[in-house]
Each structure stands twice: as C-alpha cells, then as structure tokens.
Amino acid sequence: MASSQAAEEIADSLFTNYAGVAINVVVIYEHLTTSSMEVDVIWSRKLTSFTTILFLVNRYNTVVNSLISLVLLILPANGVVCYTGAINTISILISFIVWATFSAFRVYSINGRNMLLPVMVFILGLVPFGTNLYLTAMQILTTSAVEGICMMEWNLSETADDIVAVTTRASLILSDILILYITLSKTYSLYGSRGSSQVKSSLVKLLVRDGAFYFVSLLILHCVQMTLWIKNEFQTFSLFTTP
Template sequence: MASDSSDGLVLVYENLFVDNCCTFAGTTFLVYEYLITFGQEVKLFWRGKWTGASILFFLNRYLALISYILIMCEFVPMSDKVCSLLVKGEAAISWIQFLPWAAFSALRAFALSGKNLILSIFVFLLGITPLAVNFVQYGFDLDGYNDPTFGCSAGVDLTPSMAKSLTIASRGTLMAADLILLCVTWYTLPRRNLVNLDSSRNLLSFTTVLLRDGTIYFVVLLILNILHLVFTLISVVGAFDPVSFVTEFTEPATAVLVSRFLLDLQSANQDALKLDSRDPLNSDNQDFSGISETLTFARIVGSVGLSMDFPESLTGISQTSEGDESTAYTVDAEV
C-alpha cells in the first residue's frame, strides 16, 4: 500500500512538472508575440474609433494576457483560500476567451456567407460549446491545492469517461466550426482573380487576408485539437492522469492567430481606404465602381463585418480526466 501511494504521488508530481513546463512555454510564446506586434496594435487599433473589430481585438488580446498573469501568480506562496479563489478565477477568465473567439468566427461566417444569420448563429453556438463544457467543471469541485514545490495547482473530480466525453464535445464542435468557416471561405472568395487583383491594384487585399489567414488558422488549430483529442482518448487509465496538456499550446496559439487575423484585416482596411481616396482611376473605371462601399467597415463590427459582395466583373463569379475513481488531484483538466 505504501508503494502504491508513493507511485501515485510521483505521478502527480510528474504531471505537475510537465503541465508547468507547457504553461511556461505557452506563456513565453504569447508574451513574445505581444512584444513584436505591440507597435502594430498601437498604430491600427489605439488611434482609431472603437468598432466591433477593436473590441474583439482587445478582448482576445488582454483576456489571454490576464489569464497568464494569474497563472504566474499561482507560483507565489499564498493561503489555501487565496489559492482556491485564484484557480477558480483564472479558470473562468481562461474559458471566457472562447466568447470573443466564437464571435469572431460567427462574424466571419456572416460576412462571407452573404449575411446568412442562421449559419452565423450555428457557428457561434459551435464556438461557445467549449465555454459551457468547461464551466461544467465547477460542478465537479474545481478547486486550488497548495503544494510546497509547485505552488497553487488546480484539481477537479472527473472520472476518465467524463473527461473524455467532455473533451470530445469541446474539441469536436471547435473543429466543426473551423471546417465550416474554411469551406465557406474557399467557396465564396474569388480565387481565380486573386493574384491579378492583388498584384495590379491591391483593391481586394481583404480576399488575400481571409484566404491566407483563415486557412492557416484552420490548419494550425485542427492539428492541435486532433492531438488533444487523440492524446486524451488513448491515455493510459490511471487515478491521477489528466487530459492532455495540448490545451496549454492551443489557447495561446488561438489568441495569437485571432490577433494576427484582426491586425491583417485592419491593415487591409486602412490600405483600401487610402487607395480609394487617392486613386483618381476609381472614378473613371467602371469595373471598380462601388468598391469603396464594399471595403468600408461597418460601424458595429468593423473589418470583420465587411460585405463580400464583389462586383461580378472583378470576381468572374455570380454573387447570386482520468481514473474510474474521481479524484481531486486531476491537474489541468481543461477540455
């Protein structure tokens, strides 16, 4: 019995060590990204009017930063009560990030599908499913536990079957939403004219941004979500095994990809507005009449709600956790 207890304790410490290493790696990546893009943030978002795009950008950017600041605070000595409050608060902020991510996906679907409200709502619901799924953990005694070596750590009473079911629901819906967006993007946008338009007049750089960034977003997150699912489902059943640690990389990667996406859209919007105001050919070329209207931000959703109704002469297409016994030592049980 003493041997089993020692083995279990060793496994807990191994999980905590790996989890902390992954957390530090994700934090380093996020901070580095913020430092190298801070100048763009100031130029593109701080100096303009507040729009839906800017609100989404700041929510995505700083919810992630606050979450990781709170995670770093968990390594500071504290009382058990403070540890419990810190873990629950950090978990809530971390999961609330799914709200701006889902809103961003829904607005992309709305703009690209010809303002199809039903599709947008469906994508939004798929995107916020992980928010609801993870908040379920509050009903399974999510709490903080002090450790003299690793500081304040999260624990939750989840059986392996429950952890795997929640992971399937959470990651499956995210992958479905991303796949729908990728299909809508590639079906809607005028790929045949993409190269010529971008190289000659740069009027439709929004198309490049949506195709390029949207595809990168899908591929990166698809790989991470599949890895998270696979590592969780094939994990060795043990009383202290958590779900996989891939979420330590998925969340900062999602925050970075969404930030880059919005930065690129905002930059494309400003370039388009400058070109529209300075190019004397706009008034003489019939093919480009109406472009300024389609490249203007909607006041509410900014660059994200851009109408994608390009003129037909341009596009060439018609716009017609683990262990059967629940345990409070399951660490990092985010699904």
C-alpha cells in the same frame, strides 16, 4: 510501485508547470513586441468598431490570464494563490465567447451576410463555453491548498470527463471544418473572378493565406488533442490549444 507512481506524478506536474511558464512567457513577449503596432493601428483611431473592441477584449483577456498564471506558477501554493488561480480560469470562458463571436463574424462577412451558417458556427463555438462553465464553477468552489499543493475536492467521473472532452473538441473540429469550407469556397470564386481589382485580389489572398492557415492549424490541434485524450496519452497537450 507507489514510489514510482509518485515520481511519475511529480514529473508530470513539473512538465505541466514548465510548459505553462513557457507558453505564458511567449504570450507576454508577443504582446510587448506588438504594443507599438497596436497603438498605431488601434488607439490612434476612435473605438467605434465592434470587431476592434472584440480584438482588444481577446488581446487583453489573454495577456492578463498569462500574467496571473505566470505569477501563480512562481509563487508557493496557499489559499489565496489557489483561489486566485481558480478565478483566473474565468478568462478561458471569456476566450471561448470571443473566439465563437470572431468566427461567426468571419463567416457572416464572407458568406453574403447569410445568417444561417454564422449562427451554426457560433453555436458550435459556444459548446466549449457550456461544457467548461460548470467545471469552472466547481473548481472555484472546491479548490484549496493542501500541504503546499492546490487541490480540487471535486472531480468528474472518468466517463463524464471523457464525454465532456470529446464533445468539446468535436464541436470545435466541426466549427473549424465549416469555417474552412466557407472561407475557401467563397474566396476561391472571388479569386477566380477576372474583373476583381488589385485591392480585392490582395484581400482575397490574405483571407486564403492567413485565414486558412489559422483554421487548418486549429483543426489539426483539436484533432490531435482529441486523439491523445481518447488514447489517454500526453494530457498536457491541452495547454497548447487554450489560452
């Protein structure tokens, strides 16, 4: 029984590592293949727009996280590797702030610059930052290498872990639903307007097509992850919903 459980844990660990490598490689590949477009669209102009700076922070925070994670997955575990990996989780906290800010700005720009809904979206988007902040701090303080494996000497209780996971995903699901509702309701009224210009029509189509697809995809991923977590199945799925 013990040997079969150990074999299962090793198999889960290997799958997690393989999935991590695959995801990080895709992120790095996407960054390399779009770098020329980035130069043309971003770096050929003055960096005066807050949204442009936000985009760059998100882009380079993600790629740096992927590069470090990929290197750490390849290197044998030791004290430096384990501690660097723990420090690298700070980039995920940065991503939560960036995503919450981006979502709030999106709602603000298409909702007549009314502040109530953007603030609601921002607060909901920051819940994962709050729930992960303490976990990240404890991971940094208690991670060490034990017999070639990175181990954390502190863990949440099972009940607390479930509460954190459900709270985090529930807030993101509510945020996604709110953003989808605002995007579709506001852009539909513009799209139905007979007096709109071709440029406005194209912009509305872009918001509906790309924006709705993006947030519907996130909504589905968050719902699936919370369901799997509650059923205690395929916990590695979280790799596909965070950077």
